[in-house]
Amino acid sequence: MSCLGCYKENTEGYCLNCRKKLFDGKRVSHMLPFKAPQNENLQEYQEQTKRLSISGVQLKYSLRLEDKLLTLTAKGGQYILKPIPPSVIAYPDQAPENEHLTMQIAGQIFKMDTAANALINFEDGQPAYLTRRFDVKADGSKYLQEDFAQLSGKQKKTHGENYKYDGTYEDIGILIKKYVAAYLPVMEVFFRNVFFNYLFSNGDAHLKNFSLIQTDSGDYKLTPTYDLMSTILHTPGETDTALDLFEGDTNTGYYQTYGHHGYPDFMELARRISIIEVRAKRIISEMTSQSDRVINMINNSLLSDEIKSKYLHCYQDKVSRIKVA
Ligand SMILES: [Zn+2]
Structure with a gap:
């Protein structure tokens, strides 16, 4: 299989290099221990924005790493999780990998400084895009x-x-x-x-x-x-x-x-x-x-x-x- 972060050949979910960037080296599973959140009211997404853009419809969740487990959190989030967006846009199921691929191209090929990112799966197998927040310091406080x-x-x-x-x-x-x-x-x-x-x-x-x-x-x-x-x-x-x-x-x-x-x-x-x-x-x-x-x-x-x-x-x-x- 290939690493769900950098695509390089690897025997488990994330290679050592990606584990360092994402989880400070911790061996975190590429399967989240919970199911994908239910898509709430679609009407609401469309009302959020006049211009139909992916940023207007995509829900984001905040995660925290506790020991080796990523858990949903209301505050103190260290990661942002973006599940498959609602079907008001075309090919929604391809969105998480689209973002992951584009970020990897930017980082690996164009040497751009990118937020650490990877693909991750919910318990039921649905993919989501995972990215580490760069504004959170080690002690939990934030950069301005x-x-x-x-x-x-x-x-x-x-x-x-x-x-x-x-x-x-x-x-x-x-x-x-x-x-x-x-x-x-x-x-x-x-x-x-x-x-x-x-x-x-x-x-x-x-x-x-x-x-x-x-x-x-x-x-x-x-x-x-x-x-x-x-x-x-x-x-x-x-x-x-x-x-x-x-x-x-x-x-x-x-x-x-x-x-x-x-x-x-x-x-x-x-x-x-x-x-x-x-x-x-x-x-x-x-x-x-x-x-x-x-x-x-x-x-x-x-x-x-x-x-x-x-x-x-x-x-x-x-x-x-x-x-x-
Ligand atoms: Zn990797």
Whole structure:
């Protein structure tokens, strides 16, 4: 069998390396000792958000590790558990593995700093996505963390139901400049995230999916990346990006010609957030030349064959858009 964290060949649920990242080395079972929570009222999910997005319908549960057992907890959560979402979206049963695969691609192939994650099963065999919270310290206290909805003062009360989508990636870059002292490396990490989301058709990377966290020395840095998945598989009508790259990003020559974003649009975003041209070029070229490894990992994943092929198709489509430049 393969490790339910990193996919590497292994004899049990999680390999030593994944056990270290997820459970501080403890031998935790890949079967949760309880059943999947019942899907509650579906109506409610849809009312939670005007825009049908996976983040709007997906329920999350908080878990704590007690000895070697993961248990549901109301407070002091160290893990987030995301079961199969309700069937208002397409292929809901593929969502946990979609997120796990996308996070593993980001971490292993693109060397992005990602929240520790794995697939886990409920007692009845249903899969769920498991991720470790990075804002909780060993003693249970929390690092100060603020997402970019908070940092830009956007909330439901003042900016409406879709407040998380009210902004651009350039706006986030401007806030990074404001809050992070040595912002240039952080800006490159942010740019890589935005570009990754485009390549992997994550159309739900909204303001709350990027956050700053205070380090022990009091500085701010971006948190590890979280909530990555190819959302287009579940919400096919979705836009390519949750936020505009910058104000008026559909008026560019490229967009007007092709009807979607391409290389010049990402270079323009890079320029606006002060990333040196040669660095931006290198990032884009590195990130669009990993196809063999990406294809391998998709094939090794636990997605259904149908979804593997859709996932791959969407990825290759995005890569080809960038290479048209
Ligand atoms: Zn592993």
